[in-house]
Amino acid sequence: MSSKRSRGDAAGIATIRDVARLAGVSIATVSRTLHSPALVREETREQVLRIVAESGYAPNLLARSLRRHEAGAILVMVRDITNPFYPEIFLGVEGAARALGFNVLIGNTGDDPARERDYLQLVHTRRADGMIVVTGKLPESWPDPSRRPIAAVIACEPIAGVELPIVQIDNEAAAADMVRHLIALGHRRIAHITGPLDQIIAQQRLAGWRRALRDAGLSADEALVARGDFRLPSGVAAAKTLLAGRRHPTAIFASNDESAIGAIQAIHEAGLSVPADISVAGFDDILFAAAAFPPLTTIRQPRRQLGEQAMTLLHGLLAGRPDKPHAKPARIVLPTELVRRQSTAPVS
Amino acid sequence: MSSKRSRGDAAGIATIRDVARLAGVSIATVSRTLHSPALVREETREQVLRIVAESGYAPNLLARSLRRHEAGAILVMVRDITNPFYPEIFLGVEGAARALGFNVLIGNTGDDPARERDYLQLVHTRRADGMIVVTGKLPESWPDPSRRPIAAVIACEPIAGVELPIVQIDNEAAAADMVRHLIALGHRRIAHITGPLDQIIAQQRLAGWRRALRDAGLSADEALVARGDFRLPSGVAAAKTLLAGRRHPTAIFASNDESAIGAIQAIHEAGLSVPADISVAGFDDILFAAAAFPPLTTIRQPRRQLGEQAMTLLHGLLAGRPDKPHAKPARIVLPTELVRRQSTAPVS
DNA sequence: TTGTAGGCGTTATCAT
């Protein structure tokens, strides 16, 4: 800021220019040495590399990004990072991103439209090249015809009426699997604790419950459906409601692990035992499903792979022709696995 | 790329230049309208703002950052984002960062030196203005005298011999608190399951255990110390070891919640009951501490605030004189809270 | 094999 070019002192060497000067070559040669070493004479190259090493030169990625029209970063937009379901998705995204040369920006929206808008803006302002949407909804201001289209991929939570590349599981099939598992154990009164039914995945899991029951010739008694919101307390409340009925269910299939754990708590509080009196099953296989008491039977989602694949898809979007006209967006469905633990048992 | 200036078609308007042209003013005026509206005549301003709105113009933040010598982003370096302890720290960082105009990059190191180095590099390459280190260690290549110093703040996990601003809790005091709680319940044989003892916080919690026992005139019997690594299985193993001794402890203080939950599992498997036979206490108050069976008595860390304060500190570093000579780095210690739940009870 | 120079989109300085 002060003197024109008295840098190179204690502060270390900053720019490609300094390296060029010290190596006695042009800026272009330094750049080439770094990017296309084959084009540079060996002697020159060594000289440049030596200066680079000695000086600790690090390229300014902002300048590079500006020049190259790519931010080198992507954004993951998520509702609530403290929800134990999401971090492993991040892990997958981050691993793939790293391999592809991208950094990952975290966007925690808390379901707040203002924050969703702001994070979307990161792509418009070129701080991110694209985004992975795990919020199950589109920001209000999108799509915006007055702006260029955004590279985006949906992960885990489909969005109604939106055609974007997506990586997900088959929620309905997995839920039906679980219900079949309970039926196979002899259960006939199988309740379901739903998620928030404005979320598609909650609808799908409920549909899976219905389908499996009907396919088995059982009635999908709506009195056995209790609404929840995927959070633990809602599982407690829902289970209490279900237990209050005259003939309580012999099994409860909760739409995710948190509410299943809540249900278990409520059952314990009612002086009943899991699985002796009531079997309980969850969905997701979050870390603590295995640590619950009793360990929870659940559906394992390949979360890490979901994240990896989402990043891969996004990269494809970014690398491909941006205006590929009407190619149908990719849709990847990853397999789930029913994990049998001690919370489900044959009906007694 | 192709034609010189035929943009402004379907793709929408990209640059401040386009806005200037459409508004019939100079680039400088557009910039002023956006940053110092007071300097612009009202008519002009309105005209410019109208074009901005119509065109959906969004400034290129990469260009801005390049010009302003600031990335507008910070990096949070963490060992393992799937560890339920960390996401809430992110939440705090992210909230504060948002308020301060920064974006948050996530750096999951998995304890891998190569990844630590790469993430550190993000600051050198100007993609991040500074970093918050939650890994409990410095990347190998840091500090590097040949490069300019890095703005960094430590959160939660102190690093031996490193003088950087830090936000943390008093681990030793909190651990001692918990042990005193157990002593007050009448326990005399109180075991401790440690964390990995190369981590300072694990050492401090162990020290707190020792101190509280000695202060109470009890012996800190080293046979009651079982090594763990903060993960659940290590809690299982450690508890098994402790139960194998001739006179098993009446209480186990685990150095974090995960290992405490593991200990509870082991106790259950041994046919004993918590807290009737053995009381168990944890540390951290992660989400599932309350959902454990029985709900876990633990030490609550103000994780979100830890994150917020870390970001605040980092911002201070960034905003302040970069070369402030020997000001002693800030050190913030946040209060903890002992949360009594059902896993601890008076000795029987 | 190497150097020159234009430009990426902004911001900020200096004129006008």
Add this chain to the structure above:
DNA sequence: ATGATAACGCCTACAA
């Protein structure tokens, strides 16, 4: 109140 214009640091035709 507004307009030229020079950086910011890098990449890449195009020349030499």
